[in-house]
Amino acid sequence: MFEAILLTVITASTPLVLAALGELVTERSGVLNLGVEGMMIMGAACAFVAAQLTGSPYIGLLAGILGGGVFSLLFGLLTLTLVANQVATGLALTILGLGLSGQIGEAFVGQPGIKLQPIVFPLLSDIPFFGRVLFAQDLTFYLSVVLVIGINWFLFRSRTGLKLRAIGDNHASAHALGINVIRTRYLAVMFGGACAGLAGAQLSLVYTPQWVENMSAGRGWIALALVVFASWRPWRVLAGGYLFGAVGIGQLHAQILAQNLGIVIPSQFLSALPYAATIVVLIIISHNRRTTLINTPASLGKPFVPDR
């Protein structure tokens, strides 16, 4: 029973962690991309359609990553090259993504999906209690863990990561030092898009292997909140992602439990819990103005035009 719940929590948390990790790198470079929801749903649609057409969920996964990454280029083009307002462009990306994905997936509504099968590590998965939870998961879970470790190393232990953070904190100084601000930001935006696309692919290939319009259901926005919650640190994204995922799964179990006990709790109230929890968490995290200021990349959301 407990193991089963833990497994569902992991499945529900992985897309949040993946999308938030990508956005974390984007925001560390000083770019606020509010289009996570749009990139995620594009990833979900591309992944599902590619998997259906080829019969391979792995090609689907790849298509999801590519779909999110390419879609994020639109955002890059507007905000980095044409210095459009980042908030508005992010919203545009979300609106366009929701429409376009509906269009792409329309012919596939109701078709049974192809599920990405778990990769089982033979001996490790036999370890009692946590063996199956940690070593008999699908590729997206392993990727999420590898990405947390990799991004943490990249941001805080590598030279390029240091440059990326420098750009995020003060793009004018970074530019003066000869760092290519625009190119780095393009890469960061695309990485964020690819991660969001991967998160979307997880939704349509693992979490609920089918295509449903708007199936991301606000997860992209929750991932954005998660980055703030994690104060832009990869390990905290992992922890926060599991917390948010647990709330989401917890409300499902609470609905079943309440039903069995004969208690009437309107399902809508429980469904609203993840959103309400997000607000509460944001309040707790941001009420201390000073710690927020210390952690936020100082150039976040500010446009940059190199002067020559």
Added chain:
Amino acid sequence: MRIELQKRARVSPLFSILSPLLALVLTLLFGAIMFWLLGKNPLSALYIYFVEPLLEIWSLHELAVKAAPLILIAVGLAVCYRSNNWNIGAEGQFTIGAITGSILPVMYPAWHSPMILPLMLILGMIGGALYAGIPALLKTRFNTNEILTSLMLVYIAQLYLDWLVRGPWRDPQGNNFPITKTFQIEAVVPEILSSSGRAHWAFVFAIVAAVALWFMMRFMLKGFEVSVLGQSERAGRFAGFSARRMVWFSMLLSGALAGLAGISEVSGSIGHLQPVISPGYGFTAIIVAFLGRLNPLGIIASGLVLALTYLGGEAAQLSIGISDKVSRVFQGLLLFFVLSCDTLIHYRIRLIFAGAKTAEVKG
């Protein structure tokens, strides 16, 4: 080849007017390509989408019905965005406004008084304003990002409405449909010209709100305060303006207008509450606000344009079998092109070719 931006010394007046039009043309061009890819004749599809709805009187009425909530919400949002407050939860404030405004007709269906409609509209505005007050409170008190909180509140509002119409407010005589009782006639926003079509007074409210806010932004100190604080909080402080009060002002104003749009839509167009009362007006209004260049008068025009995408979408679905999702794609594309064309207002764009670049460096 690369693109280089050169800041203009002054905002280009030519491109201020041209940019939204350019964006429209580009959207139509991309739309034509999209229809062609879908295997439809692009010209006739565009005709059905954007021209045919304008040819008949009843259809123009429908245009006004759809434009009213868009304009009402968008003019409020324009004040928010101008003052750098990012309320993106208008859809939620619309929903809550519809709920609070419906309290009277749902609770007192037998109350027949001319007072009921004005009271409903006021209650709707209060409800929307209070709901927008939550992110305002959280922003001013706890420094919480209003983008995320206002958006999360949209989902909560929609679930709350869903619960209301399936639970306590469901009409017992409604054959188990999740809808409330149909509002009594006194509680319905009257039609403007009922002989020719469905357009109701919400459209008039929208025009009045747009003109009033245009006046405020153009001629009143408050409008100046909005712009100054939006461009530089620091400069605003020197002028004695309070950014905190501006958060409250802009959020409550936009919430009230979204709430008014909500109750007008439910009362004037639907006639009862149901689980889904909006095809995303609160989000589309964001596009309307930007396409109108955050100017209330421009928003009247852009509201009509976006209303046309809804109508065209319905028409195209019926006559040539294009899914209504195409409208959402159109709306998204439009916002993209608007934002990119706006660059032309502030910058000169120059294409620099590899050869030219080396010459420039030498020079």
